[in-house]
Amino acid sequence: MPFSVPVVDITPYVAGGDDAARAEVARAVDRACNEVGFIQVLGHGIPEPVTDGLAGAMDEFFGLEMDAKREYRTPAGINRGYAPPKTESLSLSLGVESANRMNDFFEAFNVGLAASDFPGVEVDPVHYAENTWPDADAPGFRAPVEAYFAEAGRVARTMTRIFADALGVDASVFTSRTDHSLDVLRMNNYALPAGTDVRLDGDLTGMGEHTDYGIVTVLWADRVRGLQVLGTDGGWHDVSPDPGALLINLGDLTARWTNERWMSTLHRVKPPIVGGTIERRRSAAYFHDGNADALIEAIPTTVPAGEEPLYPPITVGEHIAAKLAGSREGRRNAPGRETARVLAARDED
Ligand SMILES: O=C(O)CCC(=O)C(=O)O
Ligand SMILES: [Fe+2]
Numbered sequence: 001m002p003f004s005v006p007v008v009d010i011t012p013y014v015a016g017g018d019d020a021a022r023a024e025v026a027r028a029v030d031r032a033c034n035e036v037g038f039i040q041v042l043g044h045g046i047p048e049p050v051t052d053g054l055a056g057a058m059d060e061f062f063g064l065e066m067d068a069k070r071e072y073r074t075p076a077g078i079n080r081g082y083a084p085p086k087t088e089s090l091s092l093s094l095g096v097e098s099a100n101r102m103n104d105f106f107e108a109f110n111v112g113l114a115a116s117d118f119p120g121v122e123v124d125p126v127h128y129a130e131n132t133w134p135d136a137d138a139p140g141f142r143a144p145v146e147a148y149f150a151e152a153g154r155v156a157r158t159m160t161r162i163f164a165d166a167l168g169v170d171a172s173v174f175t176s177r178t179d180h181s182l183d184v185l186r187m188n189n190y191a192l193p194a195g196t197d198v199r200l201d202g203d204l205t206g207m208g209e210h211t212d213y214g215i216v217t218v219l220w221a222d223r224v225r226g227l228q229v230l231g232t233d234g235g236w237h238d239v240s241p242d243p244g245a246l247l248i249n250l251g252d253l254t255a256r257w258t259n260e261r262w263m264s265t266l267h268r269v270k271p272p273i274v275g276g277t278i279e280r281r282r283s284a285a286y287f288h289d290g291n292a293d294a295l296i297e298a299i300p301t302t303v304p305a306g307e308e309p310l311y312p313p314i315t316v317g318e319h320i321a322a323k324l325a326g327s328r329e330g331r332r333n334a335p336g337r338e339t340a341r342v343l344a345a346r347d348e349d
Helices: 019-035 048-062 066-070 090-094 142-167 252-257 316-327 337-344
Strands: 007-009 038-042 081-083 107-112 181-190 207-210 216-221 227-230 236-238 246-250 267-269 281-291
Touching: 007 019, 019 038, 019 142, 048 107, 048 142, 048 181, 048 281, 090 207, 142 181, 142 216, 142 246, 142 281, 181 316, 252 316, 281 316
Parallel strands: 007 038
Antiparallel strands: 038 246, 081 107, 107 181, 181 281, 207 267, 216 246, 216 281, 227 236, 227 267
């Protein structure tokens, strides 16, 4: 079967729909999560001006001089603010040590929910770090980013409502573990500085192969080639969203939670070289990771009778901290179940 990312219209969950229409959506999502791990979602309800605003905000910030952007760096252990090109290596989050170590050329800006967003809840200030906003240099950045952040968060929570129905569990299985969720929006910019000779740097990777870490990711991206997803056929496939669609993909915590009934799919960004350079590409990944103190263990109905779950229980915070130590601090993670798959992947479409 040729590789494709299923399209699902979630209008019945966003704008109201009857039980039959919702059940149909839940079935389609279950199939996509089981077979691909990526979905294209229509009917998400994010107004176009909001995504246009996000894109404009990214242009304003990433268009600044490097010296100005560097002012907004944070320590590697704090997942906020600006990350210059080649400071992160996503494949180290996976336990894959490659020749292009720290060669991911994306630059990013991270914003997320902070301790001050949850007054009265005792949360770890490292996971829930306060944001760094570039107000002085990019005054038009914050408002549209906050507007998009709220919308993407709503879509992520809608997806978990669909997940509960698709898995046949009570909605509280998700809501009880996401009421002070670690949520981060990573805005990515893939561009090479003028004059970069791409022929001399054959190892260039936009973003190294990785799985996302949390529960679910809502991904907005320019319709420019670059994102590749590893299919169950062992090959990498180009994926670009249909007009108006958002990409949704599952993270590792959901694979653990569902005892791998659903997939946390490997992906990477390898922009094609055209005319000696790469086409600029932007994306924004909203990671909905769950409460740092929530325990994630296999939903009992996903574990076959008489078998042990594939993974031991883990808290969201422990899992995310280990992954970030790989991608942001350069400490290679212990190879896991996904590592073997990426090493075996064929380098083709
Ligand atoms: O740029 C993309 O399309 C993917 C970004 C991504 O995978 C991520 O930020 O985790
Ligand atoms: Fe990702």
